[in-house]
Every structure is written in C-alpha cells, then in structure tokens.
Amino acid sequence: MNLEQERIVGKTKVDDDVVIKIEDLHVSFGDNHVLKGFNMVLKKGENLVVMGKSGSGKSVLIKCMVGLLTPDRGYVEVLGKDIGTLDQHALDELRSHIGFLFQGSALYDSMTVRENLEFPMRRHRNRFGADQDTLPYVMEALENVGLAHTLDLMPAELSGGMKRRVALARAIILRPKLIMYDEPTSGLDPITAKEIIELMRNIQKKYGTSALIITHDVDCARVVSERMILLVDGTNYAEGTYGELLASSNPMVNAFFKK
Numbered sequence: 001m002n003l004e005q006e007r008i009v010g011k012t013k014v015d016d017d018v019v020i021k022i023e024d025l026h027v028s029f030g031d032n033h034v035l036k037g038f039n040m041v042l043k044k045g046e047n048l049v050v051m052g053k054s055g056s057g058k059s060v061l062i063k064c065m066v067g068l069l070t071p072d073r074g075y076v077e078v079l080g081k082d083i084g085t086l087d088q089h090a091l092d093e094l095r096s097h098i099g100f101l102f103q104g105s106a107l108y109d110s111m112t113v114r115e116n117l118e119f120p121m122r123r124h125r126n127r128f129g130a131d132q133d134t135l136p137y138v139m140e141a142l143e144n145v146g147l148a149h150t151l152d153l154m155p156a157e158l159s160g161g162m163k164r165r166v167a168l169a170r171a172i173i174l175r176p177k178l179i180m181y182d183e184p185t186s187g188l189d190p191i192t193a194k195e196i197i198e199l200m201r202n203i204q205k206k207y208g209t210s211a212l213i214i215t216h217d218v219d220c221a222r223v224v225s226e227r228m229i230l231l232v233d234g235t236n237y238a239e240g241t242y243g244e245l246l247a248s249s250n251p252m253v254n255a256f257f258k259k
C-alpha cells in the first residue's frame with residue numbers, strides 16, 4: 001500500500017486509492033449461508049470482475065455494498081464510507097456517485113430516451129442545481145454510447161442492444177466515480193455484447209471510472225477486467241488476472257473457463 005495515499009479520519013484509516021473494501025462478509029438467510037467470510041478490494045480506476053455460478057451470492061454482495069441488505073457480520077466500505085454507519089440520506093448521497101447497469105435495461109417504458117436520462121439528474125438535483133440545463137449532459141452521455149439520434153425516441157422503438165446502451169448512458173450521466181455492472185451482456189447476441197464491452201472499456205478510459213462487474217460471460221471478463229475474483233462457497237476462492245486464472249491447475253477454477 002502506498003502510505004502517502006493513507007489519511008486518518010477520526011480513528012479510521014482511509015486509503016484514497018481504495019474504492020470498495022469488503023472484509024469478512026457474512027450473510028445468511030435462515031440455514032442458507034450465502035457469504036461466509038468474503039473479502040475484496042477494488043482500487044481506483046480498476047475494472048474488477050466477480051464471477052460466481054448462479055445462486056452463489058453475487059446479487060447479495062451488491063446489495064450489501066449499496067446498503068440494501070445488512071450483513072450478519074463484516075465490514076463494507078464504498079467510496080470511503082463505512083456502509084454500516086450510514087443513514088438513508090447518506091446512503092442516497094453515496095448512491096448518486098455510483099452508476100448502475102443491472103440485468104435487463106430497466107428503462108422507463110413511458111418516458112422518452114431523454115426523459116430516462118434526465119431522471120437521475122432530477123433525483124439528485126442538489127448535485128447540479130435546480131435550473132441546470134440537463135440537455136448537454138444527456139447529449140454527452142448519449143454520444144458516449146453512439147446514440148445521440150435516439151434522444152426523442154421511446155424505449156419500445158429501440159433494439160435490445162440499443163436499450164442496453166441507453167441504460168449505460170443513464171448509468172454515467174451523474175459522472176459516477178464507480179459503476180456497478182450486474183450481467184451487462186446477458187441476453188445479448190455476441191456482436192452486441194462485444195459492443196457493450198467496448199463501450200465499458202471506453203468509459204473507463206475516458207473518465208477513469210472504477211468498475212465492479214458481475215458476470216458469467218468469460219469473454220466479457222477477458223476483455224474488461226484487470227483483475228478477477230471467483231466467488232465459490234461464499235468466499236473469494238481465487239483471485240488474479242484473467243491469464244493467471246486461466247492457467248490455474250485447480251479444477252474448480254478451470255470450471256469457470258469451460259464453454
């Protein structure tokens with residue numbers, strides 16, 4: 001760790017280079033012990049992929065990070081904030097610094113593309129000022145995903161891939177420090193999935209955004225990740241670059257890379 005990047009706030013040591021820190025996270029639902037001492041660190045500017053099979057606890061993990069679920073035990077820090085200590089207002093403020101791209105595009109069907117993109121800006125208008133003109137932000141976000149011409153269209157007029165790109169534009173409109181992607185390529189054909197992956201990389205390069213990417217898609221992990229964590233049996237079972245994990249002789253690790 002770079003000592004110059006450490007600060008002391010109150011009694012807490014804050015590392016400015018760390019965007020997410022999770023220590024010894026435990027979550028159970030009755031007898032179902034989903035997370036059993038999970039640890040991870042996401043560093044500034046890094047794309048970190050978490051892979052795990054269906055039901056392994058990936059969504060539970062994200063919910064703990066954004067304060068939608070209280071763990072049984074463990075420490076969760078996001079953008080320098082200890083999630084366990086935040087009230088609703090502080091959680092809302094923290095979430096305004098996080099872009100979300102979740103499974104399905106979740107656009108509002110009754111709103112135009114422009115209105116969909118303005119929605120997070122209106123919700124967090126304290127960040128921008130009430131009379132801030134939203135159009136330049138909307139246009140920049142749409143241009144980043146190559147869809148400036150869809151401004152006045154309705155979601156029903158877009159293809160599945162275009163909807164996903166609009167959702168990505170919406171995820172970056174608040175200029176987040178961190179983006180959380182949950183299965184960003186699920187349900188897309190391979191070519192469209194590749195376009196989304198390319199856009200994710202461009203956004204990281206352009207804005208230096210850190211990203212946590214939850215995916216089953218090995219190709220997506222290969223292209224976007226600097227580092228990967230394999231979530232197995234509630235723990236961070238293996239960790240490394242795509243190449244390091246691919247070369248592993250551990251059968252449990254190999255299983256992730258079989259197509």
Ligand SMILES: Nc1ncnc2c1ncn2[C@@H]1O[C@H](COP(=O)(O)OP(=O)(O)OP(=O)(O)O)[C@@H](O)[C@H]1O
Pocket residue numbers: 029032034052053054055056057058059060061
């Ligand atoms: N609110 C809840 N109440 C009870 N059990 C839950 C709840 N949320 C999640 N679980 C259980 O926790 C486990 C992990 O669920 P989770 O949704 O995190 O899996 P996942 O890895 O995201 O799976 P997928 O890839 O299929 O989306 C599952 O066994 C699920 O049934």
